[in-house]
Amino acid sequence: MMNPLQIKKTLVTVITGFGLLLSVNAYSERLDRIVAVVEDDVILERELEREVTTVVKRIQASKMEMPPWSVLRKQIVEKMIIEKLQRLLAERTGINISQEALDSAAADIAQRNNMNTQQFKTELESQGLSYQDFLSNLRNEIIINQVRGKEIGSRVNVSDSEVEHYLETQDKFGEESTQYHLGHILIAVKEAASSAEIQKAKAKADNLVSKLRAGQDFSQAAISNSQDSNALKGGDLGWRKIADVPSLFSDIVSKLSQGEITEPIRSPSGFHIVKLLEVKGIGKAMITKTKVRHILIKTNELIDDAEAQKRLLALKARIAQGDDFAVLARAQSDDKGSALKGGSLDWVAPGDMVKAFEDSMSKLAVNEISEPIQTQFGWHILQVLGRENKDNSDQNKKNFVKEAIRKRKIEEETELWLRRLRDESFVEIYEDRI
Incomplete structure (x- = not known):
């Protein structure tokens, strides 16, 4: 049986706890209040508070002077309304982004900051930002860009x-x-x-x-x-x-x-x-242009990858023994446009050719002939005939x-x-x- 002092302490604890519960419930209800109605959707106070926190951290990090609190919150509400309208339009027009595409976009951002995904998460957390909030903002940004692209671009x-x-x-x-x-x-x-x-x-x-x-x-x-x-x-x-x-x-x-x-x-x-x-x-704007020619063998029902490589290696051996590259290109290349010019692609600038072709081309010395390489067009051997620096300003x-x-x-x-x-x-x- 409790003595009077214990009963008094118990009552104080219960009353204090009940008051705290009321306070927590009242705060929770306040955060669930509607700040704005946007078409058939709403912006809740909890959403506004989360956005305010993010924006304030950004302003503080940039060392800009903080505007009056009421002005800042009104600006943020307007920003949220515009974003909400665009997301609603995206929903109506069926625009969305898969989790796989979102994760890939996030990984690209981390990579551009010279971090892996885990390091990027840690860096965000050190700045007081959760990775889930980052993903949510990134999803919204991608969806809004897609809406604008569809409506305007x-x-x-x-x-x-x-x-x-x-x-x-x-x-x-x-x-x-x-x-x-x-x-x-x-x-x-x-x-x-x-x-x-x-x-x-x-x-x-x-x-x-x-x-x-x-x-x-x-x-x-x-x-x-x-x-x-x-x-x-x-x-x-x-x-x-x-x-x-x-x-x-x-x-x-x-x-x-x-x-x-x-x-x-x-x-x-x-x-x-x-x-x-x-x-x-x-x-x-100075660039290096490369004069290059090639021979292309396409794969089909009769010529698989192994056969295409075998034919190109045989052509490379004939060129090494003295056969003319241009003559062989005219007779053997499946790229009929360049074949008429002895395989010549003339002078090409960075970015003109597909990546696999350009990567191989950049490693060759002048007059050197490559090993067979594969692109989406088929299998090639190529020869660099010259390089020169050009002013590409025009x-x-x-x-x-x-x-x-x-x-x-x-x-x-x-x-x-x-x-x-x-x-x-x-x-x-x-x-x-x-």
Whole structure:
């Protein structure tokens, strides 16, 4: 039988434990509250808290100034809404990623960081990030990229005439020797905005430009005010060549001095503010070109891999004894296009040939003939006839401009598409829970 003192201690323990249980349950219920309704889905407070933790760690690691708590949380909620809308669209259109593909993508990221998967997990944990959260974010990123590719990428094309026009009108491509590190802030305006709403956004952009020119930190201002996908990165667009800068302000950027900030630039999405953070030049693009010829034997019902290798070894022996490579190629090669030219593939640049062929070619001395090698086309022997270093700047310029124009078009289309997707969707935000 307990004495009065024991009974009192027991009651205190029970009451304290009951209070703690109520507190834990109340906290759990709070985390299960809905922060926002997005179409037929929701964002829970626990999801918001998890995302806030991730973003705060990223901002702290980058040494950027933390914006006011309420502003940061609103920006994160908007980011989550946009991502949720894209994931819902992915579900409706049947876009998904298998666990195998996800694991492979994660392994590739680890490898690019010179780690195996276990080392990468350990590194993430040392930074306070769980591997499962990383995989979840990676899955979302891949799915969203696939959605954007389907919705936007297939509609964007770049013609050769666009490339030539760009090269002709941009001072002989002289500006392409320069790279620009840019900061960007978007004050968004809805597509169907009223005149008063447009003027309000313009006034906000003008006021922000004045503050920035007076010394306000650009990254902090972007986190607090920008309404584009780079907001939580401090508005950092990274290093870009001029053809990779959105066409809306590419002409302006090339005339900015380092550290200079533009006036607000109007677009269908709203008002853009751009800062030139840094600028640097690049050199010529030198490559090694190789003059090569080959003889191809394809496999079929009558010629298996062993027979193809046997025939090529016999041809190699005949060449060593004095037979002419070109004559044998014309008579024996199954690559009819090059056979007419004595097996010649002429001068090839890095990346022109399939990997197995290029790997073998790169190991050969001039005039040396390879052992038989296999590619998806069949079995080959090849001979390197010469090598020379070439300034590939002109072709690089064309390739670069074509890809940069495409990326620029995709970026501009994506910005408009995301604003339209947000404006046309049902979204209700519970402000008091943010």
